[in-house]
Amino acid sequence: MELNLFIEKLFARAAEEGMDKCEVYYVDGSSFDVNVYKGEVVDYSVSDAAGLGFRALVDGKMGYASTQAFDEEAVELLVNAVKTNAALIESEDEQFLYDGHGEYAKLDLYDPAIDTVSAGDKIAYAREMEKRTLARDARVEQLQASEIFSESSKVRIVNTLGLDVSSSANVMGGCVGPVARDGEKASSAYRLFLAKGADFSDSEKAIEESVNEATAFLQAEPMPSGAWPVVFRRDAVRSLLSTFCGVFSADNAQKDLSLLKGREGEKIAAECVTLVDDPHMAGSVSSTPFDGEGVPTRRKELISEGVLTTLMHNLKTAKKQGVSSTGNAARASYASAVGIAPTNFYIAPGSASFEEVLAQAGEGVVVTQLQGLHAGANAISGDFSLGAKGYRIRGGKLDRAVKQFTVAGNFYQLLKDVETVGADLEFGMPGAARIGAPSLLVKGLTIAGE
Amino acid sequence: MMNRSHVEAALAAALATGGDFSELFFQDCVENNLSMTDGRIENAVTGRLCGAGIRVYKGLGSVYAYTNDTSYNGLMACARKAAQAVGEGACERQVRLGGSVAANISPVQKIPMYVPGARKAEILRAASAAAKSVSPEIRQVRVGMLDWDSSVTIANSDGLCVSDRRVYSRLLCSAVAANETENQTGAVNPGRQMGFELFETLVDPEECGRTAAKQAVTMLHADACPAGRMPVVIDGGFGGVIFHEACGHSLEATSVAFGNSEFAGKLGQQIASPVVTAIDDGTMPGEWGSLNVDDEGTPATRLVLIEKGILKNYMVDRLNGRRMGMAPTGSARRQDYTFAPTSRMRNTFIAPGEDDEAEIIATCGDGLYAKEMGGGSVNPVTGEFNFSVREGYLIRDGKIDRPVRGASLVGRGAEILPKIDRVGRKMWMAQGMCGSQSGSIPTNVGQPMIRVTDIIVGGR
Numbered sequence: 052m053e054l055n056l057f058i059e060k061l062f063a064r065a066a067e068e069g070m071d072k073c074e075v076y077y078v079d080g081s082s083f084d085v086n087v088y089k090g091e092v093v094d095y096s097v098s099d100a101a102g103l104g105f106r107a108l109v110d111g112k113m114g115y116a117s118t119q120a121f122d123e124e125a126v127e128l129l130v131n132a133v134k135t136n137a138a139l140i141e142s143e144d145e146q147f148l149y150d151g152h153g154e155y156a157k158l159d160l161y162d163p164a165i166d167t168v169s170a171g172d173k174i175a176y177a178r179e180m181e182k183r184t185l186a187r188d189a190r191v192e193q194l195q196a197s198e199i200f201s202e203s204s205k206v207r208i209v210n211t212l213g214l215d216v217s218s219s220a221n222v223m224g225g226c227v228g229p230v231a232r233d234g235e236k237a238s239s240a241y242r243l244f245l246a247k248g249a250d251f252s253d254s255e256k257a258i259e260e261s262v263n264e265a266t267a268f269l270q271a272e273p274m275p276s277g278a279w280p281v282v283f284r285r286d287a288v289r290s291l292l293s294t295f296c297g298v299f300s301a302d303n304a305q306k307d308l309s310l311l312k313g314r315e316g317e318k319i320a321a322e323c324v325t326l327v328d329d330p331h332m333a334g335s336v337s338s339t340p341f342d343g344e345g346v347p348t349r350r351k352e353l354i355s356e357g358v359l360t361t362l363m364h365n366l367k368t369a370k371k372q373g374v375s376s377t378g379n380a381a382r383a384s385y386a387s388a389v390g391i392a393p394t395n396f397y398i399a400p401g402s403a404s405f406e407e408v409l410a411q412a413g414e415g416v417v418v419t420q421l422q423g424l425h426a427g428a429n430a431i432s433g434d435f436s437l438g439a440k441g442y443r444i445r446g447g448k449l450d451r452a453v454k455q456f457t458v459a460g461n462f463y464q465l466l467k468d469v470e471t472v473g474a475d476l477e478f479g480m481p482g483a484a485r486i487g488a489p490s491l492l493v494k495g496l497t498i499a500g501e
Numbered sequence: 502m503m504n505r506s507h508v509e510a511a512l513a514a515a516l517a518t519g520g521d522f523s524e525l526f527f528q529d530c531v532e533n534n535l536s537m538t539d540g541r542i543e544n545a546v547t548g549r550l551c552g553a554g555i556r557v558y559k560g561l562g563s564v565y566a567y568t569n570d571t572s573y574n575g576l577m578a579c580a581r582k583a584a585q586a587v588g589e590g591a592c593e594r595q596v597r598l599g600g601s602v603a604a605n606i607s608p609v610q611k612i613p614m615y616v617p618g619a620r621k622a623e624i625l626r627a628a629s630a631a632a633k634s635v636s637p638e639i640r641q642v643r644v645g646m647l648d649w650d651s652s653v654t655i656a657n658s659d660g661l662c663v664s665d666r667r668v669y670s671r672l673l674c675s676a677v678a679a680n681e682t683e684n685q686t687g688a689v690n691p692g693r694q695m696g697f698e699l700f701e702t703l704v705d706p707e708e709c710g711r712t713a714a715k716q717a718v719t720m721l722h723a724d725a726c727p728a729g730r731m732p733v734v735i736d737g738g739f740g741g742v743i744f745h746e747a748c749g750h751s752l753e754a755t756s757v758a759f760g761n762s763e764f765a766g767k768l769g770q771q772i773a774s775p776v777v778t779a780i781d782d783g784t785m786p787g788e789w790g791s792l793n794v795d796d797e798g799t800p801a802t803r804l805v806l807i808e809k810g811i812l813k814n815y816m817v818d819r820l821n822g823r824r825m826g827m828a829p830t831g832s833a834r835r836q837d838y839t840f841a842p843t844s845r846m847r848n849t850f851i852a853p854g855e856d857d858e859a860e861i862i863a864t865c866g867d868g869l870y871a872k873e874m875g876g877g878s879v880n881p882v883t884g885e886f887n888f889s890v891r892e893g894y895l896i897r898d899g900k901i902d903r904p905v906r907g908a909s910l911v912g913r914g915a916e917i918l919p920k921i922d923r924v925g926r927k928m929w930m931a932q933g934m935c936g937s938q939s940g941s942i943p944t945n946v947g948q949p950m951i952r953v954t955d956i957i958v959g960g961r
Contacts, residue, residue, distance in 0.1 A: 136545035426876030438887025457959025
């Protein structure tokens with residue numbers, strides 16, 4: 052069934068059941084992915100898929116249901132499931148649908164240049180990247196990935212209060228994953244990059260960095276255990292931020308799942324730390340003019356020079372706390388209930404170059420990669436104890452790569468212990484959120500190695 | 502349900518440009534997710550995931566296309582898209598399908614979607630109240646019930662056509678213990694391929710809630726784990742995550758076929774201590790990682806991976822099997838139709854050994870006792886793994902001493918497996934979601950209590 056007709060039938064059927072406040076969240080996406088191995092296409096994936104989430108207020112309670120089938124049967128399933136689910140809700144929190152008032156930013160998130168690149172061009176480029184990566188260093192034996200991807204998606208939210216907003220975005224990029232070998236020793240690295248329109252030239256940097264990293268770890272030395280000054284390189288900081296960004300959610304705070312509850316206005320980080328959420332950043336598919344509830348989005352600082360200015364809110368948490376929504380309502384997918392998430396979320400850069408940050412550390416370790424964050428980092432306690440890789444810092448300069456070690460600390464404490472913020476802000480891959488960070492020098496943390 | 506002639510036409514169309522094998526995976530899945538925070542139902546979400554994926558092989562290359570439009574036109578468009586990616590040229594192919602329904606080894610008594618939400622809520626309330634009652638230090642309790650009921654049909658150009666229905670139920674209990682400045686957590690998440698009867702038979706919701714809460718309180722009063730190299734005793738159940746990370750992933754054809762595994766080319770060689778026998782078994786009725794047929798339609802198997810330390814088998818899917826010259830082992834799995842399948846673990850465990858559990862600790866000297874593990878990850882190329890200890894205790898002079906928090910273990914699979922010097926007698930399993938190339942899938946990990954003579958322990 053055509054979408055508008057489906058929505059019309061759905062709202063009409065819902066009204067018959069007494070549900071006059073309801074909303075559809077529709078996502079339509081397509082994706083392309085090709086991976087080359089020794090010149091041959093080994094994986095190739097294309098998709099077109101859509102899904103629709105339906106929610107409605109029944110006696111003040113919000114029920115949710117979703118579907119990927121768009122037939123009469125689906126209308127019945129959605130209406131019945133939402134009614135049944137709403138009746139189960141016991142939470143006293145007030146629930147809202149948004150009526151679409153306010154100014155929406157005009158963002159240009161769809162780049163037609165991306166559509167001009169054919170599948171054949173993408174395959175050819177993946178092949179060329181593999182060749183260039185292999186040619187760069189004789190120890191690079193093969194690649195785990197030489198991949199080009201593109202994605203486009205359209206989100207539309209329509210409700211019976213008059214809201215009807217939509218936004219389209221697309222993105223293209225790739226990744227290289229060289230495997231280096233030297234006798235029995237093997238090492239791998241992985242780098243992603245984004246195309247600028249139809250231009251893949253940033254792949255060169257990804258190739259250079261990944262080959263350097265894979266080969267450097269062939270000669271890794273053991274890291275002595277102890278308390279060391281630690282420089283978290285920008286990519287490792289991004290890993291920490293994406294793991295712990297939930298502590299800035301007002302929903303988590305209100306449920307006692309974040310230790311930042313009621314701390315607005317207090318100093319929670321070193322003065323050099325400013326944390327930003329900017330939904331209007333150019334060139335990012337994580338940017339959006341409206342959030343998961345259709346509320347207009349805006350830029351905000353969550354931490355300004357060490358002081359917690361606000362948490363991220365949606366309509367429910369804002370009402371509970373007597374503030375306005377920060378436009379951070381999010382739906383992890385069309386099938387999920389409304390939650391809270393950042394958009395483009397980053398620590399503002401300082402003035403010290405990466406080399407200057409190393410010089411300030413003197414003797415210590417650079418953490419370039421953190422492993423097992425889904426298990427070894429706990430967003431509720433803030434504790435982390437993680438496998439890591441990196442390099443020794445000797446005499447204020449980057450030295451040999453070191454073998455796998457562990458680094459342990461607490462995120463809340465780490466925010467306070469930041470001594471220097473680097474100037475090297477870099478963003479990760481855009482997804483539901485896009486995280487950015489510069490490198491950070493942190494006071495002593497416990498390292499376990501040899 | 503799929504129309505057979507539509508599927509036959511789509512499989513033939515997918516081969517129209519010279520592919521040598523085509524496969525269609527159709528899925529229609531209803532999921533329910535009920536969650537309770539602070540003793541009150543907060544969210545109730547129902548979803549229907551529905552679509553089809555078509556895969557075409559040409560030699561060692563493969564193409565995957567998927568769509569949520571399962572009408573005749575939708576399937577044909579999807580098949581043509583896949584064919585177009587395979588190449589040019591024109592081949593006339595006909596496909597004739599047989600048809601069967603997979604024998605179900607995991608019978609379901611109470612289909613979750615027909616169980617009233619209010620009855621599910623009672624289970625959650627019981628678990629939540631039990632957790633809350635453990636201590637005034639329990640600040641927050643979140644419990645949830647997940648169930649999904651997935652009907653799939655797998656058809657391929659060899660004429661195979663098999664339908665299967667898979668029903669999963671899971672209870673999620675997590676508790677937060679807090680004082681003025683700190684939070685600590687505990688969690689218990691049992692699941693089975695069963696219906697709602699799971700919560701009236703095998704799983705006691707109150708017991709789960711209490712266990713999660715006690716763990717959180719224990720950790721609130723724990724000191725930081727000291728860092729360094731030491732012997733570690735890892736208890737059974739979720740402790741099996743050490744084998745899952747240190748070895749299991751490196752035995753999946755996904756890594757082995759491309760030589761991207763430290764265990765590639767090592768069949769028949771001693772890779773672990775002789776006390777270690779490890780099995781990946783997809784045939785255990787009702788278990789979280791079991792299969793009737795895998796996602797390529799191959800019947801599940803019980804596969805001995807390591808026998809007395811010697812590497813016996815890899816886990817192989819059809820495509821990587823071509824590259825390796827090996828038959829598929831019924832290990833091809835995927836999260837849903839939006840992923841192409843590849844070789845994955847099912848119920849993976851270290852088999853019971855001959856050592857006495859009390860002796861294992863008594864002869865350990867000073868070390869770490871990991872009672873409950875968290876998850877972990879591995880890089881199969883280097884074998885470097887990491888995983889976290891959810892509930893740990895120091896061992897002092899052969900006796901279990903005070904609790905410690907924030908421990909993590911790191912090492913390389915090939916270095917650690919020979920260092921397992923004790924394997925206890927009683928094996929049990931625990932449930933996890935394993936994330937890899939073909940998405941997030943239910944897997945069991947398991948083992949009896951084991952001891953590793955020395956490993957790097959991260960702490961503060």
